[in-house]
Amino acid sequence: MRLGDLPPNFATYICSHLAAGERSVERVWLELDGDLWMCCGEEDDDFTDGEAWKIVGLKHLLASDPSIPTLLDLPAGFQLSREAKVWTVSPLIFRST
């Protein structure tokens, strides 16, 4: 799957910081069930509070940051993360809570 292949209105879960336009997208992941998530990747992203996450159309995120890679292959269960301006693909690490 590539982000560029998804429909523009594809539902994307984003952290509150992205929703508020305060920070940039630093991490993108596709869960095994097909849900697409994006976050700023900072320490205060709250994965325990579903209310803190918003759903927006994918095109809004891609429009907000042209550097988000739309052509890299992102299989389910993998993530894209940005380190020093370079995006890399890696397997998702599932943490037990």
Ligand SMILES: [Zn+2]
């Ligand atoms: Zn965040």
